[in-house]
Amino acid sequence: MSDEPEVMSRSARQPDRTEVTGPEQTDVYDVWEPDPHRARGVTVGLVHGGFWRERYDRAHLAPLADALARDGFHVASLEYPRTGMPGGGWPGTAESLRARVASVAADTDLPDPLVLVGHSAGGHLVLWLASEDRVDGLLGVIGLGPVADLAEADRLHLGDDAVRAFLGGGPEEVPDAFAEADPARQRLTARAVLVSGERDDVVPPAVADTYAAGRAEGDPVSTSTARGADHFDLVDPESPAYLLVLAEVEELTLH
Template sequence: MPADPRAVLTRPAPEPDRTVAYGDDPNQVADLRLPAGAGVARRLVVVLHGGFWRAEYDRLHTGPLAAALAAAGYPVAQLEYRRTGQPGGGWPGTLTDILSGVAGLPALAAAALPGRVSRAAPILLGHSAGGHLALYAAATAPATVGGVLALAPVADLGEAYRRDLDSGAVAELLGGGPAEVPDRYAAADPRMLVPIRTRTVVMHGSEDQQVPAEMSRNFVTSARAAGSDISLVELPGCEHFGLIDPESAAWPEVRAVLRSLHDDH
């Protein structure tokens, strides 16, 4: 693991093979990466980046992860979306972008990368706020999602608001707290959307300083009790960014869980 865990956020990665648009806004795009290996059509892996839904964080920081997944034989789409601080970002635009992108990307990718991408519902790999978005998509539009790997997800928006994660990020996303906009929390908070029928694995590092691992423990317990097909993999000694760093000690475990989700289909 690098001395600075955040180094992965600025590490260069190869340019994507294609970029496709799923809407008219400049942020409604996805970068596509061709899978290494034989030319067979495989299920798409859609990467949903984190950054607490804020404009200053974009899909580029998931480049090393996406490149590593492509090298392992997966077709990959790094989905961008409108974020808080941008026109149309926050409620509801950030959320509707995710639903539109996830639903549309298999066909867009199959057309852009002929013979390499299946049109089947994709596996969603979401980190941090992107983990929230992956869980939201699976709970809200399960027919469009083939499986979820949620890495250190913000899985409980009400609790994240109470803990004031990233200085008001949840209130900025939804336009207020649970007492002010309860209908928005009811519509967007994975904790309130269980059961999630799509097969889901949550991975979280025990040393996470950005999103406490306790949130994932509590969420998975609640989701399983409600009938969700969900499990938790907690990684001792791992912090927030190791989960998306192909050079970290955690990466082989992340890759193994993704393989189990992907190959089950």
């Protein structure tokens, strides 16, 4: 579509390899390898957004994956089934992604230290994985313009009521799904950084702020703002916001 952000169609280096982990077309992840002389010994798992909808896949994160690999990280871009696809919706989407993370962790050609970076709905998913001890050995997660609080996102009708499409109804109709899927209602057990674009009108910074405000004292969460950035600048390596994203990834790997 002509009105889509440039990063959605920008060309990037092809992945060095693609791993198939199961029978479904979404049982897959792509790997970008860094220059061995610059390798940091850390794997970054990328989780794309798109309001959990079928039309958006991992392809638009290829420029970000390539950039992070150039900056020394091993990068795995993870796919998952979306609403309307086999295995998609709640809880299939989240459990499938959890299995993909386990596959990346078991990949002997990728370094063990793992940071997950999720954009938009992918930000929701990485925060869910960072809760309730769902992933062992996770250094931390970074949500970029994350749908961090599902109740708030539903209240704002983000993505044409994408939360309701994903969960199968509203809070009154599927209260258990909201309780199980919403990281804002769960115990955070890995470090989390929420990065919002100052001009993001797709997932407004207030959504991340609501999540952060609801955390218990001492929870390992922090927030930052990319000045002048919109929703897609956060995953565009040609945007100044990339330097903030890179710095947050580096900061997580130091702890």
